Amino acid sequence: MCGFVGFSDAGTGRENARATAEHMLAAVAHRGPDGSDWLHHRGVTLAHCALTFTDPDHGTQPFVSASGATALVFNGEIYNHAELRAEVRAAGVTLRTGSDTEVLVELYELRGKRMLDRLRGMFAFALHDARTGTTVLARDPMGKKPLYYTLVPGGVAFASELTALLRHPAAPRTPNVRALADYLVFQAFCAPASAVSGVHKVRAGSCVAYERGELSETEFWRPRLAPDTRPHRGPGRREAARRFEELFRAAVARRVASTDRRLGVLLSGGLDSSAVAAVAQQLTPGRPVPTFSAGFEDPDFDESDHALAVARHLGTEHHVVRIGGPDLAGVVESELAFADEPLADPSLLPMRLVCRAAREHVRGALTGDGADELLLGYRYFQAERAIELLLRVLPAPRLEALVQLLARRLPARSGNLPAAAALGLLAKGLRASPEHRFYLSTAPFAPGQLPRLLTPGAGAELAGHDPFAEVSRLLRGQPGLSGVQLSQLAVTTHFLRDVILTKTDRGGMRSALELRSPFLDLDLVEYGNSLPTGLKLHRFTGKYLLRRVAAGWLPPSVVRRTKLGFRAPMAALLRGELRPLLLDTLSTAALRRGGLFDPGAVRLLIDDHIGGRRDTSRKLWTLLVYQLWFESLTARPRASESPAYPALS
Structure with missing residues (x-):
């Protein structure tokens, strides 16, 4: 909903600091068309451009605490700010505005970094605490909002986008070859690295503090699963479905009720976005929710008829964005060279077109992002379950040969994830460990192909490089997980955080459209992670709980439908x-x-x-x-x- 930049400015001079802030902020102006401002705060310059949703008249940023000691720039929204507001007032603080920004800065003065555990929302923020001279950078647990930083002479510089950070005169500009290797495997530059050496991203669920010339990192949240190998004494199917529905409804309501502005829904016609649209429409009876879908000329990629059927069933105000090859090519030629950082997910192209059209009607929209990762909805998880079972009776080489034989015998076509192609991809990763298999089966380039693709000089920089280091870090301390659970955490690590959520943020914010994802509500995520796999992937049916819950809201054809996916030809x-x-x-x-x-x-x-x-x-x-x-x-x-x-x- 906003963009911000900042940097340590000791010795810079007010006019030079202002000019640098202005130059950096112009690179993210698309993120906040409602106005901009800047502030010199005791050795740190902060600048911000706004897309307002809560208390637009009084929540202007950069925001300074009542004491004057702490200054903040903030991108996102804190959905439980009313609850936190009461806590701050109970501590004797007199609040001056109705904004979540003020709650955030005053809560920090009361609790310090411990307040991060209390926040429910999507956020990236930077604050300067003049009491200690500390600059704090933080991102929400799922990593919905981006935040880059780098060391500069005399301190640290940071920004919502890499493009803006690189406009700081001391920012490095050398390509990061080791991170490039990760990009060629994962399709994205994965946190904490970036495309530029010396520039880093704050990890999801972490904060980075700069104090007295030193950087330190604190992780305040990470995804954890309850091992399937332990005896399960949790809820039965009926109780789990009831609680899941309660949390899901609350997640949608948080995002709809937190603003007086009208929100739409990006509606693909699949189960996830249809469920979001159903609850959003129930929350606003008598007022049709705007829904937006893509209509592709290529029938292998087109789901617009399914989306239209859902819209008619729910009574939404539906808009179809017709997309052909020239439209997609136009996005590449007009925008991709100016992209913040390379992202090789081609669905970014239609996402941009749908978001651009939606922005003509609304300032924010809900999405179905996160359901497949939370509730094991991808076909890949079904395949992983089958692999677990088959490897009990077949050695890996024989299973690999069987999959390759099936792939050759199925008819080939150029559509959206044909079965033959899916089996062929899966065969590539069969001998790998479960936490690596998804990426090795879908990678544009396997790690072993990189030496032939890169020049000798670039390839020499990859000595000892492990593309799965971050996956291993998140799995550390979580013993006893099944193969499906290992793959679920691995998919969350990079595909959800670094690919899907980067695409969502970039696709929407390029048009100043704020996208909100109810399935990634932290309370819902933690409940889903606490459940056994069988309540998410029941036999070979993914998103089992969601299908049970949504059966009362949507046509049976939607509830039973196999996911097609949002792709580009x-x-x-x-x-x-x-x-x-x-x-x-x-x-x-x-x-x-x-x-x-x-x-x-x-x-x-x-x-x-x-x-x-x-x-x-x-x-x-x-x-x-x-x-x-x-x-x-x-x-x-x-x-x-x-x-x-x-x-x-």
Whole structure:
């Protein structure tokens, strides 16, 4: 809902600090069109641009505490701020506004970093505590809002987006090759690393403090599962469904009731977003909820008829955004070179188009993000369950051969996740451990392929590099988990946090559209994580509890429907509308200038795809997205990057 920047400014001078803040903030102006301001606070400069939802007249940022000791810039919303407001008042603090921003800064003065355990919402914030000279940077437990930082002479600089941080005159600009290796596997630059060496992201559920020249990190939340191997004495199916429904309704209500502004729903027609739309409509009887869906020209990717059927059933105000190849190519050419950081999820393209259209009607929208990870809805989890069972009777090599045989015998098509392709991908990871299997089966490039793809100089930087280090860190201290549980935590680590939620934030905020995800409500997530796998993946039916609960709200066809997924037809685009851009951006001359990718290896991928010998679109898209960003890294900022604000006064 906002964007912010800041930096240590000792010795900088007021005018120089203001000019730097203005230059940095202009790069994130799309995140907050309702106004901007800046503040010099005892050695730290803070600047903020706003997209307001709560107390827009009085919650202006940067916000300073009543004592004057603490200054804050904040992106997001604290959904339980009314409850926390009462706590702050009970401690004797007189509040001056109705904003959640003030509650946050005053609660910090009362509780310090311990207050992070109390927050329910989506947030990234930076505050400066003049009492100790400490700068604190924090992100919510799921990582819904981004936050980058780097050390600069005399302190630290930070921003909501990498693009803004790189406008600080002391920010580094060298590509991070080890993080690039992770991107080629995971499709994203995974926290705590970034695409630039020396620039870091605050981890989800963590805060970073800069004090007396030192950085320290504190993790205040991480996902934990109750092992299936232990005797389970939890609720039965009926009680679990009742409690799940109660928490889910509360999660939707928190997001709808926290603002007087009208919210829409991004409605795909699948179970997750349909359930969100159903509860949102129940909360606003007599006032149709605006719903928005994508209608693709390619029928293999189109779910608009399903979304329309749900909208009619619920009585929403429905809008269909028609999307063809030229529309998707237009997003690439107009926006991708200015993207904050490379993200190789092609569904970002239709997401941008739907969000752009939705912003003409609403300032915020609900999504179904998180349900598949929380409730084991992906087909992959069904496959993982089957692997667990089959490996009890078949050795891995025989099972691998069987899967490959099935994949060859199924009919091939170019649609959205055809069965043959899915089985072929799965076969790649069969011999891996469960927590690695999802990524190895879906990676654009397997780790073992990177030495041939990168130049010798770039490849030499990967010595000893482990792409699964963050997965291993989050699994540490959680013994006894089943294969499905290990894979669930692994998928949450990078695919949900670094891919899905990055796409959601970027897709919406580029148009100043705030997206809210009820399935990622912390109370709901913790309850889901406490349940045994069988209440989420019942035999081979994923999202079992949600299907039970939603049966009373939605048509049976929606409740039973297999997930299609929100994707873009990249194979056809790279042979068609995007072919000139592909050939130019990944030309031998361009790659030699960059010095990271081997031109011969990339040329082979291009020739195979355009010649129709094999589909290398996932690999090419990953390379194209990175190279577009890389070429803009040293280019001058362009006027079209972001709207400019009037000079900060």
